[in-house]
Amino acid sequence: MNQDARPSAPFNSSSSGETPLVVGLDLGGTKMAAALVDADGVLRGSVASCSTPAHDGPAAMLDSISALVQQVVTSGTREAPGLPVSVAAVGIGTAGVVDVEGGMILSATDAITGWAGTRIVAGVQERLAVAGLGVLPVHVENDVDAYAAGEAWLGAGAGAEVVLMVAVGTGVGGALVIEGRTRRGAHHVAGEIGHVPVPGAQGEPCTCGRPGHLEGITAGPQIHRRYLEKGGAPDVPDAREVEKRATAGDGIAQKVYRDSAVCLGRALAGLVTVIDPDVVVVSGGLARAGDLWWEPLRQTFAAEIIDPLAPIKIIPATLGTAAPIVGAARGALALAGSNDNHRP
Numbered sequence: 001m002n003q004d005a006r007p008s009a010p011f012n013s014s015s016s017g018e019t020p021l022v023v024g025l026d027l028g029g030t031k032m033a034a035a036l037v038d039a040d041g042v043l044r045g046s047v048a049s050c051s052t053p054a055h056d057g058p059a060a061m062l063d064s065i066s067a068l069v070q071q072v073v074t075s076g077t078r079e080a081p082g083l084p085v086s087v088a089a090v091g092i093g094t095a096g097v098v099d100v101e102g103g104m105i106l107s108a109t110d111a112i113t114g115w116a117g118t119r120i121v122a123g124v125q126e127r128l129a130v131a132g133l134g135v136l137p138v139h140v141e142n143d144v145d146a147y148a149a150g151e152a153w154l155g156a157g158a159g160a161e162v163v164l165m166v167a168v169g170t171g172v173g174g175a176l177v178i179e180g181r182t183r184r185g186a187h188h189v190a191g192e193i194g195h196v197p198v199p200g201a202q203g204e205p206c207t208c209g210r211p212g213h214l215e216g217i218t219a220g221p222q223i224h225r226r227y228l229e230k231g232g233a234p235d236v237p238d239a240r241e242v243e244k245r246a247t248a249g250d251g252i253a254q255k256v257y258r259d260s261a262v263c264l265g266r267a268l269a270g271l272v273t274v275i276d277p278d279v280v281v282v283s284g285g286l287a288r289a290g291d292l293w294w295e296p297l298r299q300t301f302a303a304e305i306i307d308p309l310a311p312i313k314i315i316p317a318t319l320g321t322a323a324p325i326v327g328a329a330r331g332a333l334a335l336a337g338s339n340d341n342h343r344p
């Protein structure tokens with residue numbers, strides 16, 4: 001995604017000590033990135049990043065998160081000499097199912113070893129306090145939820161009342177944002193579109209262990225797996241290369257790409273009929289694919305949807321890698337604005 005998609009402003013005289021600044025942090029399986037964000041959602045200063053110690057255990061993860069937050073605060077001070085960089089809260093978007101109120105990871109895949117059960121808010125608060133930043137409010141949410149919150153606030157969904165967000169990349173995730181609030185549901189998984197059973201995906205293995213789900217046919221690794229299973233060139237390493245082959249006329253590559261898009265179009269038609277959003281925003285690696293993927297997606301959606309819902313647009317996300325940082329920051333701003341400064 002475009003690293004520069006989100007305007008990043010240098011510090012200036014308007015960035016006074018009274019401007020609430022928060023740290024937004026996007027925690028992925030291979031990399032984490034963070035930046036100072038102001039109350040308007042504008043990134044202040046540069047984005048700092050580091051690799052994720054995904055298999056070194058939760059303590060190492062919390063150490064790295066806290067170190068990156070400190071780095072962002074320190075570099076903010078350096079970029080604005082003479083101006084106090086006072087951070088009001090920290091917002092984190094992370095892989096996994098998150099108990100937002102409890103500040104902990106409920107479940108997670110093997111992408112981050114031992115992440116399930118981690119009390120992320122308490123762990124980060126402790127470390128930041130030891131580092132001299134005081135007891136900061138810390139907000140944590142699922143990374144796709146953070147992404148959706150960013151896009152709904154200032155990106156492709158800006159101004160819309162109901163935004164259905166779908167992320168299609170290594171997996172398939174989603175989130176539902178209504179009037180600026182991400183709806184997490186009764187079991188913290190609202191919007192998890194990847195595990196919707198969808199016609200066309202019958203028999204395809206899904207990462208959750210149950211066959212026939214959308215993710216089993218639509219996600220990038222599944223496109224690659226199906227390409228190889230159907231007799232595609234064995235030296236093709238990933239879905240991106242399958243896309244290149246499809247563009248170059250490889251029939252098997254074209255079919256598995258089309259299957260991915262058609263199944264997503266069907267699933268979206270079903271979800272949209274229940275939710276009736278203003279807009280559907282698509283992010284992730286597949287959203288960067290060309291007409292090869294977008295055309296069958298839109299055609300299938302148009303063919304399945306009832307007339308009153310036909311005007312609903314399916315559009316790509318616009319904030320790029322800044323979206324989850326901005327979205328996590330929004331959660332932090334909300335927390336900083338409340339008196340709930342000492343959540344467990």
Ligand SMILES: [Zn+2]
Binds near residue numbers: 196207209
């Ligand atoms: Zn599944």
